[in-house]
Amino acid sequence: MPFLTEPEPARGVAIDCLPGITRVVARNPSVMTYQGTNTYLIESADGLSVLDPGPDDQQHVADIMQAAGTRRIERIIVSHAHSDHFGAAAALKAASGAPLYGYKISGDERFKADIKLADGEAVAGLKGVFTPGHAADHLSFEYHVPGTGKILFSADHVMSWSSSIVNPPGGDMRAYYASLELLLDRDDVLYLPGHGPALPDPRSMVAEMLAHRKAREATIMAELVNQPWKIPPLAEKLYAKTNLFLKMAAERNVLAHLLKLQAEGIATVDAEEWRLVS
Ligand SMILES: [Zn+2]
Numbered sequence: 001m002p003f004l005t006e007p008e009p010a011r012g013v014a015i016d017c018l019p020g021i022t023r024v025v026a027r028n029p030s031v032m033t034y035q036g037t038n039t040y041l042i043e044s045a046d047g048l049s050v051l052d053p054g055p056d057d058q059q060h061v062a063d064i065m066q067a068a069g070t071r072r073i074e075r076i077i078v079s080h081a082h083s084d085h086f087g088a089a090a091a092l093k094a095a096s097g098a099p100l101y102g103y104k105i106s107g108d109e110r111f112k113a114d115i116k117l118a119d120g121e122a123v124a125g126l127k128g129v130f131t132p133g134h135a136a137d138h139l140s141f142e143y144h145v146p147g148t149g150k151i152l153f154s155a156d157h158v159m160s161w162s163s164s165i166v167n168p169p170g171g172d173m174r175a176y177y178a179s180l181e182l183l184l185d186r187d188d189v190l191y192l193p194g195h196g197p198a199l200p201d202p203r204s205m206v207a208e209m210l211a212h213r214k215a216r217e218a219t220i221m222a223e224l225v226n227q228p229w230k231i232p233p234l235a236e237k238l239y240a241k242t243n244l245f246l247k248m249a250a251e252r253n254v255l256a257h258l259l260k261l262q263a264e265g266i267a268t269v270d271a272e273e274w275r276l277v278s
Contacts, residue, residue, distance in 0.1 A: 001208050004160040006197040009035055014067035017192060018145045020044065024067050026054035028084060031245050034161045034195040037084045040153065041067055042143070046124035047074035051141065051153055052194060056087030065095055075124060077101040079155035079194060080135035081108035103130070107137035107170050131157040133176025134164040142188070152202070154191040158183065161196030163209055165249045166256040173260035180210045220257050221276065224267060228275040231255055
């Protein structure tokens, strides 16, 4: 897939994205988080919103407060309850006094929103679009930028630098497919993701991601036609990752595909061995 890259962004400063929107990139780069989590600062008629406070890191909280400057942070919105997105929520709330917003059912008991959002609900011009799959409580946010048009803060559902990990039980491949299909029916001109640079022409990437997953699923089914498989050797054969984290991610993705096939009555598991339903 035509993934985008970017040089290491400046740390500790607000980087311009679009009129009224900047990002502060957290100091948590890794093979799973790319250059780090993007914390967005969004200035609207309703004041300053922070989308995704980022990982539990006092320096990052200080960086966000510095980027806000004399502006008061009115609200802190969390796209989904993964620690690289909500980790700093409590500390940023304490530093700013702003309430926390998130999906009505949190995917992690360590994160509790003060104000719970439902699918389609808007706050400060940010309209939540429920997009489960990467995480059970994942919200993307639709937003209108004057002069640019309708954009989507796509968080970790669709990113420019990599496909998303779908890690059960929070990650759900059937939901992920459905959430990709949902985006195909939309006409956003640009995505601002949770990691990595902005994604122009987002629908073609979404279509490729969906096609890629369907091809992967077909490959898994083709392997199961030949013999039953346990997940580690099947992931090894299909992904050939050497990095330990990527190897683990590959196994979780394979499990997610198999659980989807199981839910659809196509595959079954016995003693960790997966086979097709005959
Ligand atoms: Zn993330």
